[in-house]
Every structure is written in C-alpha cells, then in structure tokens.
Amino acid sequence: MLKTFKLGGVHPAENKISEDKKIEVLPLPKIAYIPISQHLGAPAKPLVNKGDAIKVGQQIAKGEAFISANIHSSVSGKVQKVDTVIDASGYKRTAVVVQVEGDEWEDGIDRTRDIKRDITLSQKEIIAKINEKGIVGLGGATFPSHVKLMVPDGKKADVLIINGVECEPYLTSDHRLMLEMGEEMMIGVEILKRALGVNRAVIGIENNKPDAIEHLSKIAKNFSGIEVQGLKVKYPQGAEKQLIKAIINREVPSGKLPIEVGAVVNNSGTAYAVYEAVQKNKPLIERVVTITGKSVKNPGNFMVRIGTPVSELIEAGGGLPDDTGKVISGGPMMGKALNSLEAPIVKGTSGILIMQEEEAARKQVLNCIRCSRCVSVCPMGLEPYLLEKVVMFEDFERTEKERVMDCIECGSCQFTCPANRPLLDYIRLGKNKVGQIMRARAKK
Amino acid sequence: MNDVIIFSVASLGAIGIAASVILYFVAQKFKVIEDPRIDLVEGALPAANCGGCGFAGCRAFAEASVKQAEDKSNLEGLNCPVGGNDVMAQVAEILSLTVEEQDPLIAVVRCNGSLANSPKKASYEGASSCAFAHNLFSGEGGCPFGCLGLGDCVKSCAFDAIFINPETGLPEVNDKCVACGACVEACPRDIIELRPKGKKDRRIFVSCVNQEKGGPAKKNCDVACIGCGKCVKVCPFDAITLENSLAYIDPEKCKLCRKCVPECPTNAIHELNFPERKPKLVVAGNEEKPARPAVKADAEAVKIADTREVKKGTDPIPEEKAAETPKSVEKDDPASTGNSEETKEN
Numbered sequence: 001m002l003k004t005f006k007l008g009g010v011h012p013a014e015n016k017i018s019e020d021k022k023i024e025v026l027p028l029p030k031i032a033y034i035p036i037s038q039h040l041g042a043p044a045k046p047l048v049n050k051g052d053a054i055k056v057g058q059q060i061a062k063g064e065a066f067i068s069a070n071i072h073s074s075v076s077g078k079v080q081k082v083d084t085v086i087d088a089s090g091y092k093r094t095a096v097v098v099q100v101e102g103d104e105w106e107d108g109i110d111r112t113r114d115i116k117r118d119i120t121l122s123q124k125e126i127i128a129k130i131n132e133k134g135i136v137g138l139g140g141a142t143f144p145s146h147v148k149l150m151v152p153d154g155k156k157a158d159v160l161i162i163n164g165v166e167c168e169p170y171l172t173s174d175h176r177l178m179l180e181m182g183e184e185m186m187i188g189v190e191i192l193k194r195a196l197g198v199n200r201a202v203i204g205i206e207n208n209k210p211d212a213i214e215h216l217s218k219i220a221k222n223f224s225g226i227e228v229q230g231l232k233v234k235y236p237q238g239a240e241k242q243l244i245k246a247i248i249n250r251e252v253p254s255g256k257l258p259i260e261v262g263a264v265v266n267n268s269g270t271a272y273a274v275y276e277a278v279q280k281n282k283p284l285i286e287r288v289v290t291i292t293g294k295s296v297k298n299p300g301n302f303m304v305r306i307g308t309p310v311s312e313l314i315e316a317g318g319g320l321p322d323d324t325g326k327v328i329s330g331g332p333m334m335g336k337a338l339n340s341l342e343a344p345i346v347k348g349t350s351g352i353l354i355m356q357e358e359e360a361a362r363k364q365v366l367n368c369i370r371c372s373r374c375v376s377v378c379p380m381g382l383e384p385y386l387l388e389k390v391v392m393f394e395d396f397e398r399t400e401k402e403r404v405m406d407c408i409e410c411g412s413c414q415f416t417c418p419a420n421r422p423l424l425d426y427i428r429l430g431k432n433k434v435g436q437i438m439r440a441r442a443k444k
Numbered sequence: 445m446n447d448v449i450i451f452s453v454a455s456l457g458a459i460g461i462a463a464s465v466i467l468y469f470v471a472q473k474f475k476v477i478e479d480p481r482i483d484l485v486e487g488a489l490p491a492a493n494c495g496g497c498g499f500a501g502c503r504a505f506a507e508a509s510v511k512q513a514e515d516k517s518n519l520e521g522l523n524c525p526v527g528g529n530d531v532m533a534q535v536a537e538i539l540s541l542t543v544e545e546q547d548p549l550i551a552v553v554r555c556n557g558s559l560a561n562s563p564k565k566a567s568y569e570g571a572s573s574c575a576f577a578h579n580l581f582s583g584e585g586g587c588p589f590g591c592l593g594l595g596d597c598v599k600s601c602a603f604d605a606i607f608i609n610p611e612t613g614l615p616e617v618n619d620k621c622v623a624c625g626a627c628v629e630a631c632p633r634d635i636i637e638l639r640p641k642g643k644k645d646r647r648i649f650v651s652c653v654n655q656e657k658g659g660p661a662k663k664n665c666d667v668a669c670i671g672c673g674k675c676v677k678v679c680p681f682d683a684i685t686l687e688n689s690l691a692y693i694d695p696e697k698c699k700l701c702r703k704c705v706p707e708c709p710t711n712a713i714h715e716l717n718f719p720e721r722k723p724k725l726v727v728a729g730n731e732e733k734p735a736r737p738a739v740k741a742d743a744e745a746v747k748i749a750d751t752r753e754v755k756k757g758t759d760p761i762p763e764e765k766a767a768e769t770p771k772s773v774e775k776d777d778p779a780s781t782g783n784s785e786e787t788k789e790n
Contacts, residue, residue, distance in 0.1 A: 084660075090566075090581030091588055092660070339566035339581055362569045425571035432579050 002207055004232035005245040008379040010412045012169050012235055012333060014208060018292045019172040021300040023180055026316055028100055032075045032307035033085045033344040034060065035095040039136040040143045041067030046096060052079045057106035057283055060096050063134070069144040070134035074285035074305035077101040086340040088329045088349070095344065098307070110280040115183055119191055119278070126195040126278055133277035134284050134347075138269035139163055139238065140330060142348040145270055149195045155259045160193055160201040161247055164216070164268040165231060165238035167206060168331025171351040173288040174268050176301045178205070178212040181272050186219050188275030189226055196264055201226045203268070204247050206233050235333060236410035240265045242379050254406050269350075289313060289345055293354030295321035304345050311341040313352055325360030328353040333411045366419040374413035374423060380406045384413035384423045391430035396437055399430045405438075407431060481513070481538055482506045488534040489524060494602050496525045496624025513539040525549060526603075526622040547640040549623035551606065555635045556651040556712070557590040558612035562665040578632040586664040589654040591615065591635055600630035639695045645717045646700055648693060650675075652712045655688040662710070669712040675704035 037043035042065035048054060054073045061071035077100040084092035105111065121129060131146035151157050166174040178185060189201050203220070205213050207230050217228045229247055236242055241252045243265060250261040258265055266274075269287065276282040285306055292299040297318025304313060310327065314320050320327075320341075328335040329349055345352075374384035382403060390398045407427050414424045485506035493501040499508055509522055519541050524531050529545050536543040562585030568577055574596035582588040593613040597606050605620035606627055615627075615636075628636045635653055650669055654661045658670030671689030683697035684704060693704070693713070702721075705713050 086582070092582075092656075336580075337566075339586070422571040425573075425576055429571070429573060429576040429579065433575075 002230050002232045003246050004234050005242040008377045009234040010377050015169045018299040023176050023301045026302040026304045029308040032098045033095045034307035036061045038346040039069040044071050048079050055104050055106045057109050069136050072283035075100045076104040088343045090339045109282050116279040129278050135273050139267035157196050157264050158262040160198050161265045162203040164205040167235045167238040170292045170353050171290050171331045173290045175209050177288050184275045185272045188271035191278050199225045203228045206231045208233050239408050290351035291317035307344045309342045323356050325357035326355045363420040373416045377412040377416045388423050388426040391426040396433050400434045404430045479510050482510050484538045490526045492526050494624040519543040549638040550621050550641045551617045552639045553615050555591040556667045557665045561667045575632045596630045597627035600626040647716045650691045651714045655690050657689050674707045678703050678707045
C-alpha cells in the first residue's frame with residue numbers, strides 16, 4: 001500500500017529527463033576548488049599550505065567543532081593557494097585550490113567495485129570512521145552524519161528511515177544510485193542500523209520510480225529488518241519531518257529533532273557514502289550529480305569529484321544552451337541560482353539544473369487576494385500570506401509567534417500562489433531576523 | 445406632563461452634580477504631577493518622532509532632558525539631530541542649562557559601484573529588499589560589500605532625504621537629511637555613515653567599503669578602494685587609516701586639504717562642494733610629465749575629473765575640444781538651448 005503525509009503538499013511537473021541515463025564518470029578537472037565549509041556547522045580548518053603536493057583522499061581540512069566535518073582532497077596535485085573563491089552562495093568563501101596532476105591515490109583506499117559484505121567494525125568504530133571520512137548528509141542539508149548517529153542521552157532511536165524519495169522535480173541522482181549501486185547502498189543501510197543500534201530500517205521511495213522500488217525490494221530480501229516502502233508522489237515528501245509522518249505516522253514536535261519520536265533519517269546517497277567509508281576506507285570525495293534541463297543537449301548523471309567547477313559538468317552535458325535563464329544548484333523548488341559558473345560542486349550538490357529563460361522568469365507580482373491556497377499547501381501548517389505581511393511590516397515578535405522557524409523553505413506556497421507573490425523570500429528574511437533575535441536572547 | 449419634565453431634569457441634574465463632586469475628589473486624589481517644562485520642551489522639539497536622538501520619540505526625549513536638568517547643569521549626551529543647534533539652544537534656555545554646539549551631521553553613501561563602474565554580472569528579481577538580497581548573494585555587480593540598490597534606506601527615511609538615482613542605481617542624499625540615522629540602521633551592508641556636514645558643506649570621504657584585497661576588489665568595480673595606501677602616505681594630518689585593505693578618513697582629523705583626492709589611483713576618494721582646483725595644483729602633482737598643454741588653458745575648463753584623466757596619461761587636448769564644441773552648438777542652435785533650459789526647470 002502506498003503511503004504519504006497528510007498536511008499540504010503540491011504536485012509540480014516531474015520532468016525527470018535524465019532518469020534513464022546511466023551514471024558516467026566525469027573526467028578530472030584541471031583545477032579543483034575544494035571549499036573548507038561544505039557542511040552545516042563550523043568550517044573546517046585547512047591542514048595544507050601553498051605548494052604542498054597532495055594525493056586523492058588525503059585529509060586537507062579538519063573539522064574541529066562538535067558540528068563540523070573533515071574535508072579530503074578529491075584530486076591529486078599541487079596546492080596552488082588557500083584563498084577565497086565564489087561558491088554556490090554567491091559569496092567568497094575559503095577554499096583549497098588544487099592544480100590537478102595525474103590521479104594518484106592515498107594508500108589504503110579500496111578502489112575496486114568488489115562488494116565487501118562483512119561488517120567487521122563495532123558501533124563506536126563505525127561512527128569514528130564516518131567522522132574521520134567526512135561523511136555528511138547528501139540530501140542537501142549536509143548535516144554531519146556522525147553527529148546524527150550519536151543519539152543523545154535519554155533518547156532512543158527505534159527506526160532508521162532511508163530517504164530515497166527524491167521529490168524535487170528534474171533530479172535523478174538518487175534514483176540512478178539506487179538502481180546501479182543498490183547492493184552497496186543496502187550494506188550502507190545495514191552499517192547505519194548497527195551504528196544506531198536499531199533493528200528496523202525503512203527505505204521510502206516515491207512511486208514514480210517503480211524500477212528502484214522493485215530492484216531494492218529484491219535486494220532487501222537478503223537482509224533482515226530492511227523494508228522498502230512505496231510512497232505516493234507528493235512534494236515535499238523528501239523533507240525529514242514529512243517523510244517520518246508518511247512512513248511511520250509520527251509527528252515531530254515543533255522545534256525538535258526527529259530523534260524525539262525515535263526516528264533517524266538518512267539519505268540514500270549518504271548510505272552509499274557510508275558503505276564506501278566503512279567498507280572501502282574511502283572518504284567522501286565524489287558524488288552523483290545530475291545535469292539536466294529542458295534545453296540541455298545531453299542530460300545525464302555523472303560521478304563528479306568534489307571541487308569540480310560547475311562549468312565542466314555543463315560541458316559534459318553538452319554546453320550551456322543559448323536560451324539559459326538560470327543555472328540552479330539543486331532542484332527547481334529548493335535550489336539556488338548560481339551567479340558564477342566557476343562555483344565548485346560540493347558535497348551537498350545533488351544536481352545542476354539549467355532553466356530556460358521563459359521557465360525561469362518570475363511573473364508579475366499581484367496583490368494578495370486572501371485565497372489561502374498557500375495555507376492549504378503548507379506542509380508545516382503555517383500561514384505563509386500572514387508571515388509575508390508581518391515580515392514586510394517588520395513585526396518580528398509576531399513573526400516568531402506565527403512559528404516562522406518551523407518553515408522548511410520547501411517553496412510550496414510560492415509555487416502555488418496565483419498572485420506570484422514572493423512569499424518564501426520574505427519568510428526566509430523573517431527566519432533570518434527572528435534567528436538573530438533568538439540567538440541574541442539566548443546569549444543574555 | 446410638566447411633572448415628568450421637571451422630574452427628569454431635576455434627577456439628571458442631581459446625578460450630574462453628584463458625579464462632578466465625585467470626579468473632583470478622584471481627580472484630586474489621583475492627580476499626576478508632571479513637570480510643566482516637559483510640555484514646553486516638547487513644544488520646542490520638531491515633533492518628527494524619528495528616533496534619531498536615541499529615544500522613543502520627542503516626548504521621551506523631552507522627559508529625558510528634564511530629568512537631566514535635575515542632576516546636571518548641561519545637556520551633555522542629548523542631541524536632537526533634526527532640530528540641530530537652534531532647537532537645542534531653545535531646550536537649554538527652557539531648562540536654564542548650558543549646551544555645547546555640535547557639528548551638524550549628514551548621511552554619506554560610501555559606495556560608487558554604479559551601473560557603469562560595476563557592471564551587472566547577474567540579475568536579481570526576488571523580493572525588493574536589500575536585507576533579503578544580502579542574505580542571498582553578493583549582488584548584481586558581484587561586489588560582496590557594495591550597494592545592492594534595492595532601497596531599504598529609501599524606505600526607512602522619514603524625511604524624503606534619500607533616493608535611488610535610476611542612472612547610477614545608487615542612493616543619493618539631499619539637503620533634507622537630518623542625520624537621524626535610520627538609513628544607517630537599515631543598510632545591511634553598513635555602507636551609509638553619518639559624517640560631519642563640514643564647512644560650506646565640504647566633505648572628503650572614501651566612497652568604498654570593500655575589504656577585499658586590491659585584485660578581487662578591482663575585478664568587480666572600477667572605483668573600489670584597493671588598499672594601496674597612497675592616500676595614507678600623502679596625508680599631512682594622519683587622518684587616514686588603512687585597515688583590511690580599506691582606507692578610512694577620520695572626519696575629526698581631516699582638515700579638508702584635498703591632497704589625497706588626486707593621489708587615489710581608482711578615484712575612490714570623493715570631494716564634495718569644493719571649488720574647482722587651480723591649475724597650479726595640477727602642475728605641482730605632475731611635474732615629471734612634460735606634455736601638458738591643457739594645464740595652460742583656461743583654468744575653468746579643466747575640471748577635477750579631467751585632472752584625473754591627465755594623471756592616467758591620456759592626451760587631454762581632445763577633451764578640451766570636446767568641451768568647447770557644445771558651447772558653440774548652444775550658441776548656434778536654438779533648439780539645444782531650449783532643451784538645456786527645460787532641463788534646468790526640471
């Protein structure tokens with residue numbers, strides 16, 4: 001039986017153009033820009049200096065804070081400089097710039113495609129390994145995985161949920177990964193189960209990927225305690241809280257983490273990265289990235305080394321089309337438009353979407369007619385039209401009271417608004433301001 | 445019938461008298477004794493309620509002033525930027541206190557990243573709010589410190605003193621500015637600063653807040669401060685400091701000598717309301733370069749901008765010619781004269 005979450009949600013056109021394209025390996029870039037902050041939390045501290053020769057897989061930055069992650073080199077060569085480069089945020093952030101020479105790997109990394117099934121490490125060793133190899137959540141939020149796996153005292157996890165939903169239109173990287181590396185991913189799920197100490201894992205997959213559901217169900221028969229759950233197609237089902245509601249019908253309280261209801265959610269891509277780190281000793285240095293768009297000549301899925309400039313991936317996709325309006329890092333709903341094509345692919349980049357001019361242009365903003373469509377589609381039960389108004393009038397006390405911090409920024413409200421109002425823009429501004437106020441209050 | 449009228453008038457009258465007696469005693473009992481000077485001071489204030497003094501409004505400022513009169517003999521720390529020295533003198537007179545004259549301030553926009561100087565590299569069509577755009581990206585021109593041009597400062601101004609110039613895409617401050625500081629608060633990039641108005645409205649300031657090193661700063665904007673330090677060396681009053689590759693002119697130390705202005709290789713230092721430079725200055729600054737016929741020409745024709753061009757080494761003669769040609773056109777062609785008059789009226 002197909003499940004889904006109850007409250008809100010929208011159905012954007014799927015446009016999964018690249019879903020039949022097998023994962024290809026993208027050639028190495030000439031210069032790699034590896035940012036030292038590719039995760040949520042404190043930036044890592046660079047360990048290399050200008051002129052150092054480095055190998056693939058060598059640690060080049062250390063995550064020192066509690067919420068931080070290590071960074072490893074994805075290429076071999078010489079460190080050109082440690083300087084600021086424009087990243088996907090449009091701001092300049094510190095990155096290690098590497099002049100690529102050859103493809104020389106650090107010792108001890110198993111690069112074969114042989115599947116290693118036996119899990120020899122203990123719970124603590126697994127978490128230490130995941131920390132060491134810099135694994136972060138690959139769904140987009142890039143929360144360091146080892147932190148997620150350390151269940152705080154007094155809480156208990158009883159179910160692991162694997163997110164294979166990929167509800168964003170256009171993106172197909174998780175879909176291809178589940179089809180082509182299903183076996184490895186499943187071992188990764190087993191490792192995550194062991195790290196959390198749970199007996200049950202559920203893989204949630206939307207029903208627009210019947211091949212992936214079938215494939216993984218077949219593999220899951222060889223594993224105990226792993227089930228595959230088909231889900232109705234609805235955006236934003238891939239959001240953590242919505243997925244928990246859909247699969248195990250538990251509601252995460254406002255302002256709390258999923259562990260509150262005994263669940264931990266990890267992306268299918270993360271499960272694969274965990275497999276590679278634990279079984280093959282390979283740090284997170286490459287990921288599957290979709291290059292897609294209606295005008296793209298050769299849309300596809302590529303295994304890309306972290307730090308490759310977006311422009312090289314676009315070349316592999318057949319070059320930048322003439323009618324390009326926006327180049328978006330991520331999907332059309334939650335992705336972010338790039339303002340430089342030299343921005344590097346980072347751990348959280350699941351796709352590069354090239355939108356046509358017509359498709360990308362914002363429509364004329366009209367007055368709000370209080371139709372409350374935004375209210376009915378909000379998966380968090382908020383009132384986006386009201387939040388927009390109170391943020392506009394800078395009434396941040398009211399904004400906080402209206403629970404702006406619960407917004408998951410899925411963009412359903414703005415997608416559905418018949419007056420084309422920039423609802424999410426203002427809500428994001430409100431979240432930012434209220435966040436500042438709350439932090440200032442906490443300091444007192 | 446008459447009885448009814450008499451009865452109602454009498455009873456209502458009795459209630460009225462009783463109520464007035466009660467109200468009289470209540471009013472006496474709960475009388476709020478307020479210093480009458482608060483009303484007087486408030487009357488003297490401009491009633492803009494802008495908050496530029498740091499209080500919630502003019503009434504709050506008046507209360508604070510009267511309170512200060514009880515403890516101190518001067519109005520130190522209190523200033524109404526809108527009213528200026530005249531209003532503060534009146535307030536001081538009412539409270540029989542002393543007040544120090546303060547230099548009037550004005551908001552100064554420290555960014556010259558106009559559409560020409562910092563061409564668009566991206567186009568933004570989201571919510572029209574600088575605060576939001578600042579969180580989202582570095583700006584259409586690419587400078588992560590520069591003006592976003594979406595007008596949060598314009599919205600914050602209660603005095604109609606700041607406007608976005610559509611040609612440059614940058615805010616401009618006019619004479620109505622009272623230095624209340626609302627725009628300084630509103631700007632998410634701290635571009636606007638309150639600086640002394642200066643004698644005869646003359647001001648010199650670095651019109652840039654970019655803290656990047658020279659190369660990256662210049663890449664996004666032709667007129668960015670590149671932190672070369674030339675102005676620091678030339679300043680005879682030690683008024684210029686260089687921090688994070690950005691020069692800052694301390695208005696308290698600056699004596700408005702203008703020596704730094706022609707030194708700046710990117711024209712990032714602005715001078716406002718100064719008379720045109722005498723040609724002597726130009727010769728003194730460029731002695732080693734001999735080819736300089738423009739300098740000998742009519743002093744008024746050589747504008748400040750031209751002297752900068754000369755410094756860069758371009759041939760100034762064509763410019764001089766260009767300056768002359770429109771004059772002759774104006775004389776000959778009545779249509780163009782009409783146009784120029786029209787623009788004046790506008």
